């Protein structure tokens with residue numbers, strides 16, 4: 229049962245350290261991208277941003293809350309993986325043409341212990357356990373670093389293998405790990421819940437071949453929970469949903485042994501193909517399985533179904549999981565390893581049982597869809613892209629239109645690392661790291677004309693590390 | 704008669720030494736209700752592989768600490784204990800088997816996402832060490 233990422237055994241210690249060959253360390257070409265994994269020493273007090281150009285839309289008022297790892301090193305030791313840094317919540321507030329930034333670390337048991345020890349010792353996705361680290365549940369290793377959403381007037385800092393952490397949306401102060409009911413304390417809550425247009429929240433928590441299906445009200449109260457058996461113990465970061473079904477994609481990156489760190493317990497088995505499990509939201513015991521060729525993935529777009537029962541959704545599919553298993557570990561040491569880029573791909577599950585893949589032809593990550601159409605037919609997918617050989621991270625933002633087979637994109641150029649952009653009303657709101665200014669920038673683009681570039685850009689007086697996900701909350 | 708005395712002497716040597724009281728002092732209790740359930744093991748096999756304990760005892764909790772006295776012959780032992788806050792007699796867990804009630808092992812041994820092992824929790828009991836402190840957490 230205890231075989232998820234945090235099943236710990238000292239046996240794993242011997243294999244845990246990632247050896248970086250000196251030849252790789254020397255690298256080739258500029259490595260300014262390392263700014264994206266620099267440590268932030270402490271919380272960032274509220275500050276006004278400098279407007280670089282353009283004008284904010286008058287109707288745009290609210291806060292882009294984002295999360296991402298922002299502390300990777302302590303006392304000569306380092307996280308063993310990009311995914312294991314301490315979560316920092318950034319609040320990018322837009323109001324009356326002005327913008328402000330505040331950012332605060334999530335005060336987790338992991339961060340407290342590591343502060344006290346002066347070393348990175350808590351085990352994680354790709355980080356081995358240090359000596360004598362007490363772990364009674366995965367929440368003792370919870371980095372709270374993957375996404376953030378608003379529910380019931382509180383921010384939830386989301387992770388993957390443990391609880392959400394409640395955060396005060398005004399002060400960004402940590403309120404504590406959230407248990408939705410006493411019996412479900414320490415149950416995992418993925419960082420990618422699916423939210424219906426009326427606000428109802430669906431999510432999964434995973435352990436081996438079991439999933440807990442969470443159903444929460446729009447205000448974040450537990451409505452129902454149920455364990456659903458899965459056909460395989462697959463690594464899963466995200467799932468998707470239509471109005472009537474949960475769609476669970478089971479890549480053949482399988483946990484087939486105990487090991488530490490967690491990522492070392494996974495084996496890529498392309499010969500097993502990818503399975504997709506479709507579960508009826510109204511009766512979680514009713515499910516179907518579809519078979520597809522093998523692919524690896526982190527992120528999916530929202531799904532929908534057509535009149536004949538066909539289910540469609542897109543995803544950012546990789547040829548193999550080597551980004552997560554190797555490249556994202558080496559990044560912390562400042563080393564870039566070229567791995568397959570994710571290709572934006574449409575998946576169709578046909579009523580007869582056949583499943584098909586259709587590529588868009590573009591490389592893309594961080595797919596986001598208009599929340600007002602979640603689970604309903606749609607054509608557009610917001611994404612980042614514009615990858616450059618020899619360095620990680622995206623340089624462009626775009627909106628792919630599946631009906632027109634056209635990408636409306638804006639390339640910020642080689643000197644900007646483009647983070648996730650979220651669709652909000654008529655706009656896209658997101659951040660970039662400006663490598664020349666060594667500062668993070670906040671941008672608003674017209675969702676109907678992305679190629680035109682930012683309507684407004686503000687610049688902070690600080691560079692924050694490259695984050696994962698966020699959401700815009702209207703004022 | 705001589706033979707009988709000799710036999711008695713042999714029996715006395717072979718029999719285990721007389722049991723003596725060993726006091727387990729549990730501290731760190733945060734919820735002053737329910738009971739501490741304690742199981743004492745005398746073998747690695749039983750402790751590590753879910754075998755039967757030598758003895759199990761239960762004492763109601765009223766404050767932040769509790770003492771449980773077990774009569775044991777001198778020897779090597781290890782203890783598993785948990786705080787049964789809801790009084791259902793079982794260690795509460797979530798659906799994935801993660802403990803939801805406070806627990807502890809002798810030597811305050813720490814497990815790695817599972818119970819502590821005999822090698823970490825085992826201790827020697829003799830007349831000179833009649834007390835063993837355990838912090839529940």
Ligand SMILES: [Fe+2]
Pocket residue numbers: 374419420465466526527696697
């Ligand atoms: Fe993600």
